[in-house]
Amino acid sequence: MSEYPVSYVAVDVVAFSIADGDLAVLLVERGVEPWRGSLALPGGFLRPEEDLLAAARRELWEETGVDEPVLEQLRSYGAPDRDPRARTVSVAHLAVLPEPVAPLAGTDAAGAAWHPVGGVRRDALAFDHGAVLDDAVERLASKLEYTALGTAFLPEEFTLAELRAVYETVWDRPLDPGNFQRKVRGAADWVVPTGEQRAATRGRPAALFRARKTGTEPLDAPLVRGTV
């Protein structure tokens, strides 16, 4: 075995949430070289006895304290020169956190913070994290079409208008409230009404729902981007 080349394997996490109506991504400021001072995705090296997903969960936990995140593998990046220190392959992961956002910062490194995705300068991110972020945004948008991932942005109980706002934010396009409602309620076993209503701010109060399918479970009736 020892005649084969070894590598470092890192695990990075692209964690999304919605902050102030914008899609936001969790970034840390690097405290060590290389790229000291630059923004980067939270991540670190795979430990000897750790599964890939477990490593991603640990990294996310270190920055946010979140225990059971919606988390799945995105893809791996292995350009030979992506880390100037040594040959490093990174396995990127995609996470979605509910809006009452994670404790903003500070257990580690130089602190984590949420950044609106539209305002992040891709070429200012460390390593190839700009490309990773683009891939993650694209994947997120398409996962919303055919999985129940959208509800992962919301607290346990939510209104359909809040869910619609998630879609409008990620897809960056307005959706018809009536048609959206029909589509969502038509997807078998996705959301169930609690019977309660949200205290009205303005207008007719909305019914509260709870998700029965979560994370990346597939929907039987996809919400197609460009229609809905």
Add this chain to the structure above:
Amino acid sequence: MSEYPVSYVAVDVVAFSIADGDLAVLLVERGVEPWRGSLALPGGFLRPEEDLLAAARRELWEETGVDEPVLEQLRSYGAPDRDPRARTVSVAHLAVLPEPVAPLAGTDAAGAAWHPVGGVRRDALAFDHGAVLDDAVERLASKLEYTALGTAFLPEEFTLAELRAVYETVWDRPLDPGNFQRKVRGAADWVVPTGEQRAATRGRPAALFRARKTGTEPLDAPLVRGTV
């Protein structure tokens, strides 16, 4: 850097083709321990100056001589005990080869051969390759829905009946010839008629087509499994 744990990074290839009307996967017989004598996916260790995709292309080339395959990353596998020799993370790839299948064997190891996917005993494959194969089949079936990947199974010129046979094989379900034809021709810029016809074997000769979109380019009008 040296205080961090190192790993071996392997690249595996799940190469599909169609042989005798069955979906087939390329497997090698392992010539060394562990799993000596078992069937396994073609693969090997990432070399120091090699990109992940380049490594997968090299592994596939070593077994088949194919130069410019349709090839993309599938996902990575990193369970701590997946390789008894050492901590190894494998980046699996998905390839599709045209039917006039690759030179069957023998440059390396104990020779490669095509196996009908339905007949492969998953638990007899080396490492976690049974799970990798299942993931690849699932991914392949869904890629056929919304990308132009289907034509990668066929030679440069093909009939729509041949393309339909690809779909029927991968999805394991009969499709309506008329509706299939309309769907495919309706997808913008996917296939263009050459004007030629295939010499008839039986029945009316079929028109020949050439693919304008190939590989994993998305289709504007997806062929939804369960409909078409």
Add this chain to the structure above:
DNA sequence: TTGTTTCGTGTCAAGTCCACAATTAATGTG
């Protein structure tokens, strides 16, 4: 010529999509 086979087009009922109108249920304002 007639039958057989497969390719390709036509047809139509049923269903879905989607823009927009109507209804419902709350709040805020004179």
Add this chain to the structure above:
DNA sequence: CACATTAATTGTGGACTTGACACGAAACAA
């Protein structure tokens, strides 16, 4: 307290899509 305003739902109808199946077209074989 009417009544405008806001927002959540529900209704509607025309356009489009889907899918089962019929039909016409173009070859070969007997």
